[in-house]
Amino acid sequence: MTNRAYGQFCGIARALEMVGERWALLIVRDLLVSPKRYTDLRNGLPKIPTNILAARLRELERNGLVGRRVLPRPSGAVVYELTEHGYALEDVVLALGRWGAESLGEPRPDEIVTADSLVMALRSAFEPEAAAGARAGFELRVDEVVVHAWVDDGMLLAAEGTLPGADLAIEGGPGVVKALMAGEITPDGAVEAGLVKLAGNERLLARFAEFFRIHG
DNA sequence: GACTCTAACTCATCATCCTT
DNA sequence: AAGGATGATGAGTTAGAGTC
Numbered sequence: 001m002t003n004r005a006y007g008q009f010c011g012i013a014r015a016l017e018m019v020g021e022r023w024a025l026l027i028v029r030d031l032l033v034s035p036k037r038y039t040d041l042r043n044g045l046p047k048i049p050t051n052i053l054a055a056r057l058r059e060l061e062r063n064g065l066v067g068r069r070v071l072p073r074p075s076g077a078v079v080y081e082l083t084e085h086g087y088a089l090e091d092v093v094l095a096l097g098r099w100g101a102e103s104l105g106e107p108r109p110d111e112i113v114t115a116d117s118l119v120m121a122l123r124s125a126f127e128p129e130a131a132a133g134a135r136a137g138f139e140l141r142v143d144e145v146v147v148h149a150w151v152d153d154g155m156l157l158a159a160e161g162t163l164p165g166a167d168l169a170i171e172g173g174p175g176v177v178k179a180l181m182a183g184e185i186t187p188d189g190a191v192e193a194g195l196v197k198l199a200g201n202e203r204l205l206a207r208f209a210e211f212f213r214i215h216g
Numbered sequence: 217g218a219c220t221c222t223a224a225c226t227c228a229t230c231a232t233c234c235t236t
Numbered sequence: 237a238a239g240g241a242t243g244a245t246g247a248g249t250t251a252g253a254g255t256c
Contacts, residue, residue, distance in 0.1 A: 047248090
């Protein structure tokens with residue numbers, strides 16, 4: 001199992017012992033968006049073997065990063081949620097996301113986008129300085145996944161689902177959205193090439209590309 | 217029946233040991 | 237030093253158990 005220790009009195013080694021196993025950090029990523037049931041986690045990570053998910057949750061719980069909570073009746077379902085110690089990983093996960101996004105390239109044929117991964121991508125790419133004084137709601141549809149981002153004077157609220165009354169709804173493939181955020185294509189170029197479909201105030205697409213940046 | 221696991225098995229990878 | 241055999245470990249697949 002995952003009691004492998006690096007034998008080093010080092011914070012990085014200790015962190016890797018807790019969240020360095022395969023899938024562990026992606027479970028944390030999804031729980032940073034919202035608490036989830038076992039089945040929700042499985043749906044968000046369709047390639048994780050079920051025994052590995054169970055093992056990782058057990059390890060994260062043992063390490064004090066994740067807690068189990070039984071919902072009140074009639075549901076009675078078990079949900080997994082991050083503890084305060086687990087939530088403390090948010091900055092680390094976002095920084096890792098920023099770093100990894102620089103190497104994203106084009107989406108591979110077998111790669112999917114999930115609502116949680118998209119929400120965390122928006123959070124990690126958000127530029128508070130660029131959004132200072134701005135106020136706008138975006139709905140983003142990538143493949144079948146819909147998330148939204150509410151920008152309000154340098155603050156971001158990103159979550160799963162639609163945003164009724166959004167100032168701008170953007171629809172496009174994952175590669176196009178990433179290219180927009182990375183400045184590999186211009187907003188005008190994306191529209192002219194028909195790579196994105198917009199609804200609402202189309203001029204806000206340029207602002208979206210300023211608010212959410214992938215640096216390379 | 218849905219949810220939340222657990223167990224048994226196979227497969228791949230890696231480290232170690234032994235032989236040449 | 238190089239290469240093969242072997243064992244340990246973890247990941248992945250599948251089936252099914254326990255609980256509600």
